[in-house]
Amino acid sequence: MEQALATIISAAHIGAAIALFNGAFTTFGQAKIVAQAIESMARQPEASDDIRSSMFIGIALSETSGIYGLLIAIIMLFANPLVNIFINFVS
Amino acid sequence: MLNVENYWVLKIAGYDVWITETIFNTWIVMAVLIILAIIARMKLKSFKVIPSGFQNVIESLVEIFDNFVTNTMGEKLSYVAPWFFMVFSLVFSSSLFSTIGFRAPTADFITTFALAIVTFLMMVVLGFRHRKGKYLKSLFQPNFVFFPINVLGEMAKPVSLSFRLFGNMLSGTIILTLWYTLTPTLLQIGIPAALHGFFDVIMGFLQTYIFVIISLMYIKGAADE
Numbered sequence: 001m002e003q004a005l006a007t008i009i010s011a012a013h014i015g016a017a018i019a020l021f022n023g024a025f026t027t028f029g030q031a032k033i034v035a036q037a038i039e040s041m042a043r044q045p046e047a048s049d050d051i052r053s054s055m056f057i058g059i060a061l062s063e064t065s066g067i068y069g070l071l072i073a074i075i076m077l078f079a080n081p082l083v084n085i086f087i088n089f090v091s
Numbered sequence: 092m093l094n095v096e097n098y099w100v101l102k103i104a105g106y107d108v109w110i111t112e113t114i115f116n117t118w119i120v121m122a123v124l125i126i127l128a129i130i131a132r133m134k135l136k137s138f139k140v141i142p143s144g145f146q147n148v149i150e151s152l153v154e155i156f157d158n159f160v161t162n163t164m165g166e167k168l169s170y171v172a173p174w175f176f177m178v179f180s181l182v183f184s185s186s187l188f189s190t191i192g193f194r195a196p197t198a199d200f201i202t203t204f205a206l207a208i209v210t211f212l213m214m215v216v217l218g219f220r221h222r223k224g225k226y227l228k229s230l231f232q233p234n235f236v237f238f239p240i241n242v243l244g245e246m247a248k249p250v251s252l253s254f255r256l257f258g259n260m261l262s263g264t265i266i267l268t269l270w271y272t273l274t275p276t277l278l279q280i281g282i283p284a285a286l287h288g289f290f291d292v293i294m295g296f297l298q299t300y301i302f303v304i305i306s307l308m309y310i311k312g313a314a315d316e
Binding site: 057 | 298308
C-alpha cells in the first residue's frame with residue numbers, strides 16, 4: 001500500500017515536470033514574436049507604438065499555453081487528484 | 092501562503108458563506124480605492140480651470156485612460172472606459188497589495204473569473220446591442236456546421252482570460268513563498284524586495300494592462316462592425 005502510494009506520488013511529480021516543459025516552447029514562440037517586433041521597429045521607428053502594443057498582445061496570447069501547463073503542474077502537486085482516486089479505490 | 096485561508100463561516104439562510112482571505116483582502120483594497128475616490132469627489136468642488144497638484148494627477152490619470160480606450164475601441168464604444176478604469180485600478184492595486192506581505196486577491200481563481208465573466212457578459216450584451224442580428228449571424232460563419240465550434244471559442248475566452256491573470260499572480264506568490272520558507276534568515280533581507288518588484292510590480296502592471304487590453308479587444312471584436 002505504501003509502495004503503491006509512493007509510486008503514485010512520484011508519477012504525479014513526474015507528470016508535473018513534464019507539464020512544465022511547455023514553458024520552453026512557449027518561450028521560443030515569445031522570442032520569435034519579440035525578434036520580429038524589434039526588426040519591424042528598427043525598420044519603421046514611427047510605427048513603434050502600434051507595434052509595441054500588438055507585441056504585448058501577441059506575447060500574452062501565446063503565453064496562455066504556458067500558463068495552462070503551470071496550472072496542470074500546480075494541480076498535480078497541491079490538489080493531488082491521483083492520490084484522492086487511489087484513496088477512494090482502496091477504501 | 093499557498094493555501095487560501097478561511098477566516099469565518101457565516102450562516103445565511105441555511106447556506107454556508109465562507110469569508111476567505113481573498114474576500115477579506117479584496118475588502119481592504121476596495122476600501123482604499125473607495126476612500127481615494129471619495130477624496131477625489133470631495134476635492135472636485137475646489138477644482139479650477141488651470142489644474143495644479145492633486146487635480147493634475149487625477150485629471151491626467153482619467154485622461155490617459157480615456158485616450159487609451161478611445162484609441163483601442165473607437166469613439167462609438169468608448170463609453171466602457173469607466174468600468175475598465177475600475178478593473179485596471181482594482182487589479183493593479185491588488186497586485187501592489189502583495190508587496191506588503193499579504194496574499195494578492197488576484198492570486199485566487201474566483202476574483203479573476205468574476206472579472207472575466209463580466210467581460211464575457213459585456214461582450215455578448217454589447218454585441219447584441221450594436222450589431223443585433225449580425226452578431227448571432229457571426230456565430231454561423233463561415234458555415235452553419237461551425238456553430239458549435241464558434242460557441243466553444245466564445246466560451247473559451249473568459250476561461251483563458253482569467254487563467255492568464257491567475258496563473259501569473261499565483262506563480263509569483265508561489266516563488267515568493269518558496270523563497271520565504273526555504274532560505275536562511277540572512278538571505279531574507281533585501282533580496283525579496285527585488286523579487287517583489289519583479290513579480291508584483293512589473294508583472295502585475297503588465298498582466299493588468301494585458302487583461303484590460305484583451306478584454307477591450309474581445310468586446311471590440313463582438314460589438315464593432
